[in-house]
Amino acid sequence: MDDCIFCKIANGDIPSATIYEDRNVRVILDIAPAAKGHAIMIPKTHMADIFDADAETISKISAAIPMVASAIKKELGCDGINILQNNGAAAGQTVNHLHIHFIPRYNNDNVKIGWEQGSYADGEAAELAKKIASRV
Numbered sequence: 398m399d400d401c402i403f404c405k406i407a408n409g410d411i412p413s414a415t416i417y418e419d420r421n422v423r424v425i426l427d428i429a430p431a432a433k434g435h436a437i438m439i440p441k442t443h444m445a446d447i448f449d450a451d452a453e454t455i456s457k458i459s460a461a462i463p464m465v466a467s468a469i470k471k472e473l474g475c476d477g478i479n480i481l482q483n484n485g486a487a488a489g490q491t492v493n494h495l496h497i498h499f500i501p502r503y504n505n506d507n508v509k510i511g512w513e514q515g516s517y518a519d520g521e522a523a524e525l526a527k528k529i530a531s532r533v
Protein backbone atom coordinates (compact mmCIF):
# COMPACT_ATOMS: atom_id res chain seq x y z
CA MET A 398 0.00 0.00 0.00
CA ASP A 399 1.84 3.09 -1.29
CA ASP A 400 -0.02 5.62 0.81
CA CYS A 401 -0.13 3.67 4.10
CA ILE A 402 1.99 5.23 6.86
CA PHE A 403 2.19 1.99 8.87
CA CYS A 404 3.47 0.09 5.79
CA LYS A 405 6.21 2.70 5.52
CA ILE A 406 7.04 2.58 9.25
CA ALA A 407 6.93 -1.24 9.45
CA ASN A 408 9.28 -1.61 6.49
CA GLY A 409 11.70 1.07 7.71
CA ASP A 410 10.96 3.71 5.05
CA ILE A 411 9.97 6.15 7.82
CA PRO A 412 12.14 6.17 10.96
CA SER A 413 10.49 5.18 14.23
CA ALA A 414 11.36 4.50 17.87
CA THR A 415 11.67 0.75 17.33
CA ILE A 416 11.81 -1.61 20.30
CA TYR A 417 11.60 -4.91 18.39
CA GLU A 418 11.76 -6.12 14.80
CA ASP A 419 11.65 -9.48 13.08
CA ARG A 420 10.76 -10.64 9.56
CA ASN A 421 7.03 -10.30 10.28
CA VAL A 422 6.61 -7.24 12.51
CA ARG A 423 8.07 -4.01 13.81
CA VAL A 424 7.14 -2.79 17.30
CA ILE A 425 7.46 0.95 17.90
CA LEU A 426 6.59 3.45 20.59
CA ASP A 427 3.21 5.07 19.90
CA ILE A 428 3.62 8.75 19.00
CA ALA A 429 0.71 9.79 21.27
CA PRO A 430 1.00 7.33 24.15
CA ALA A 431 -1.71 6.55 26.70
CA ALA A 432 1.25 6.05 29.04
CA LYS A 433 5.02 6.19 28.52
CA GLY A 434 6.15 2.96 26.86
CA HIS A 435 2.81 2.49 25.01
CA ALA A 436 3.90 0.46 21.97
CA ILE A 437 2.27 -0.71 18.77
CA MET A 438 3.12 -3.90 16.93
CA ILE A 439 2.83 -3.35 13.16
CA PRO A 440 2.86 -6.28 10.72
CA LYS A 441 5.16 -5.79 7.73
CA THR A 442 2.43 -6.85 5.30
CA HIS A 443 -0.61 -4.67 4.84
CA MET A 444 -3.89 -5.84 6.35
CA ALA A 445 -6.55 -3.24 7.02
CA ASP A 446 -7.95 -4.97 10.09
CA ILE A 447 -8.69 -8.39 11.59
CA PHE A 448 -11.37 -9.05 8.95
CA ASP A 449 -8.68 -8.66 6.31
CA ALA A 450 -6.27 -11.06 8.05
CA ASP A 451 -5.60 -14.78 7.72
CA ALA A 452 -4.90 -17.19 10.56
CA GLU A 453 -1.34 -18.02 9.51
CA THR A 454 -0.26 -14.37 9.37
CA ILE A 455 -1.87 -13.60 12.72
CA SER A 456 -0.17 -16.63 14.20
CA LYS A 457 3.26 -15.46 12.98
CA ILE A 458 2.70 -11.92 14.24
CA SER A 459 1.40 -13.07 17.60
CA ALA A 460 4.48 -15.15 18.39
CA ALA A 461 6.35 -12.05 19.57
CA ILE A 462 3.59 -10.72 21.84
CA PRO A 463 4.69 -12.35 25.15
CA MET A 464 8.33 -11.33 24.63
CA VAL A 465 7.45 -7.71 23.83
CA ALA A 466 5.01 -7.46 26.75
CA SER A 467 7.61 -8.87 29.16
CA ALA A 468 10.30 -6.48 27.91
CA ILE A 469 8.02 -3.47 28.42
CA LYS A 470 7.02 -4.65 31.90
CA LYS A 471 10.63 -5.32 32.92
CA GLU A 472 11.85 -1.91 31.76
CA LEU A 473 8.97 0.18 33.10
CA GLY A 474 8.10 -1.80 36.19
CA CYS A 475 4.42 -1.34 35.38
CA ASP A 476 1.80 -3.33 37.28
CA GLY A 477 -0.01 -4.61 34.18
CA ILE A 478 -0.37 -4.19 30.41
CA ASN A 479 -3.46 -3.94 28.21
CA ILE A 480 -2.95 -5.65 24.86
CA LEU A 481 -5.67 -4.51 22.51
CA GLN A 482 -6.45 -4.17 18.85
CA ASN A 483 -9.11 -1.94 17.29
CA ASN A 484 -11.08 -2.92 14.19
CA GLY A 485 -13.21 -0.30 12.46
CA ALA A 486 -13.82 3.34 13.29
CA ALA A 487 -16.66 2.33 15.61
CA ALA A 488 -14.10 0.39 17.66
CA GLY A 489 -11.64 3.29 17.74
CA GLN A 490 -9.42 2.36 14.78
CA THR A 491 -7.81 5.45 13.30
CA VAL A 492 -5.03 3.90 11.18
CA ASN A 493 -6.28 1.35 8.66
CA HIS A 494 -3.32 -1.01 8.87
CA LEU A 495 -3.80 -3.73 11.49
CA HIS A 496 -1.80 -3.14 14.67
CA ILE A 497 -1.70 -4.29 18.27
CA HIS A 498 -1.40 -1.90 21.22
CA PHE A 499 0.64 -2.60 24.37
CA ILE A 500 -0.41 -0.13 27.05
CA PRO A 501 1.52 -0.14 30.34
CA ARG A 502 -0.80 0.14 33.35
CA TYR A 503 -0.20 1.12 36.96
CA ASN A 504 -2.36 0.56 40.01
CA ASN A 505 -4.77 3.53 40.22
CA ASP A 506 -3.58 5.18 36.97
CA ASN A 507 -5.91 7.41 34.92
CA VAL A 508 -5.80 5.52 31.62
CA LYS A 509 -9.35 5.04 30.35
CA ILE A 510 -10.05 1.68 28.74
CA GLY A 511 -13.33 0.11 29.67
CA TRP A 512 -17.05 -0.28 29.34
CA GLU A 513 -20.12 -0.34 31.51
CA GLN A 514 -21.15 -3.89 32.23
CA GLY A 515 -24.38 -4.90 30.51
CA SER A 516 -26.59 -7.95 31.01
CA TYR A 517 -28.64 -10.60 29.16
CA ALA A 518 -32.24 -11.60 29.65
CA ASP A 519 -32.87 -15.24 30.58
CA GLY A 520 -31.76 -17.51 27.75
CA GLU A 521 -30.53 -14.64 25.57
CA ALA A 522 -26.80 -15.42 25.97
CA ALA A 523 -27.29 -19.10 25.10
CA GLU A 524 -29.35 -18.20 22.03
CA LEU A 525 -26.84 -15.62 20.82
CA ALA A 526 -23.89 -17.95 21.46
CA LYS A 527 -25.59 -20.60 19.33
CA LYS A 528 -26.15 -18.14 16.47
CA ILE A 529 -22.55 -16.91 16.50
CA ALA A 530 -21.23 -20.47 16.83
CA SER A 531 -23.10 -21.42 13.67
CA ARG A 532 -21.00 -18.84 11.77
CA VAL A 533 -17.59 -19.93 13.09
Ligand code: AMP
Pocket residue numbers: 402413425426427428429430437482483489490491492493
Ligand atom coordinates in the same frame (compact mmCIF):
# COMPACT_ATOMS: atom_id res chain seq x y z
P1 AMP B 1 -5.79 3.01 16.49
O1 AMP B 1 -6.62 4.13 17.07
O2 AMP B 1 -6.01 1.69 17.16
O3 AMP B 1 -5.94 2.95 14.99
O4 AMP B 1 -4.30 3.38 16.83
C1 AMP B 1 -3.48 4.14 16.01
C2 AMP B 1 -2.32 4.55 16.88
O5 AMP B 1 -1.25 4.89 16.05
C3 AMP B 1 -2.62 5.77 17.77
O6 AMP B 1 -2.39 5.41 19.13
C4 AMP B 1 -1.63 6.81 17.27
O7 AMP B 1 -1.12 7.60 18.30
C5 AMP B 1 -0.56 5.96 16.63
N1 AMP B 1 0.19 6.58 15.56
C6 AMP B 1 -0.33 7.22 14.47
N2 AMP B 1 0.67 7.67 13.68
C7 AMP B 1 1.83 7.29 14.27
C8 AMP B 1 3.20 7.45 13.93
N3 AMP B 1 3.60 8.10 12.84
N4 AMP B 1 4.14 6.92 14.78
C9 AMP B 1 3.76 6.28 15.89
N5 AMP B 1 2.47 6.09 16.26
C10 AMP B 1 1.52 6.58 15.46
Ligand code: ZN
Pocket residue numbers: 398401402403404405442443444493494
Ligand atom coordinates in the same frame (compact mmCIF):
# COMPACT_ATOMS: atom_id res chain seq x y z
ZN1 ZN C 1 -0.28 -0.62 5.44
